[in-house]
Amino acid sequence: MKICSKCKEEKGVGEFHKAKTNKDELKGQCRQCYNKHYKQYRIALKKTIFDHYGFCACCEESNLYFLTIDHINNNGAEHKRSIGRPHQGGTGMYYWIIKNNFPSDLQSLCYNCNCAKHHSGLGFCPHELDKQSNSSVPQTPQPTKNSFHHPSMYPTSSSPIAYL
Numbered sequence: 001m002k003i004c005s006k007c008k009e010e011k012g013v014g015e016f017h018k019a020k021t022n023k024d025e026l027k028g029q030c031r032q033c034y035n036k037h038y039k040q041y042r043i044a045l046k047k048t049i050f051d052h053y054g055f056c057a058c059c060e061e062s063n064l065y066f067l068t069i070d071h072i073n074n075n076g077a078e079h080k081r082s083i084g085r086p087h088q089g090g091t092g093m094y095y096w097i098i099k100n101n102f103p104s105d106l107q108s109l110c111y112n113c114n115c116a117k118h119h120s121g122l123g124f125c126p127h128e129l130d131k132q133s134n135s136s137v138p139q140t141p142q143p144t145k146n147s148f149h150h151p152s153m154y155p156t157s158s159s160p161i162a163y164l
């Protein structure tokens, strides 16, 4: 048995994550406390990212839980390989973004738009088609909070990432 440094409850060793660097090879906090802490940390990290990148560049979805980071030039897999931590996924990636000062070839997309972009075979979200068919009527461009991140602002040909 071991007492959790956070909730002060005595719990079986199975309730603690392993930590090779600690004397008893267990983390000081129980799994429950650790997971809770980690989740809060993840959310804080995510909030920082999307405070910068804003709403979904396609449909303006603003709920943090729906938002993901997308590579405007569709080189996500390549990029993940080049930063050398493909297994770390989300948090590692968010970390990397902050460390690299929010690279401008990334944008926020909601899960829907992101999936649709990659699975439609179009290279962009099918929402764009709806937008195009509605734009036969000439419109004055309305600057939105998010207009800077709109995909059409960027070249469509994929260029190598310059900042790496």
Ligand SMILES: [Zn+2]
Binding pocket: 004, 005, 006, 007, 008, 009, 029, 030, 031, 032, 033, 034
């Ligand atoms: Zn605990």
Ligand SMILES: [Zn+2]
Binding pocket: 056, 057, 058, 059, 060, 061, 109, 110, 111, 112, 113, 114
């Ligand atoms: Zn969206």
Ligand SMILES: [Zn+2]
Binding pocket: 058, 059, 112, 113, 116, 125, 126, 127, 128
């Ligand atoms: Zn969309």
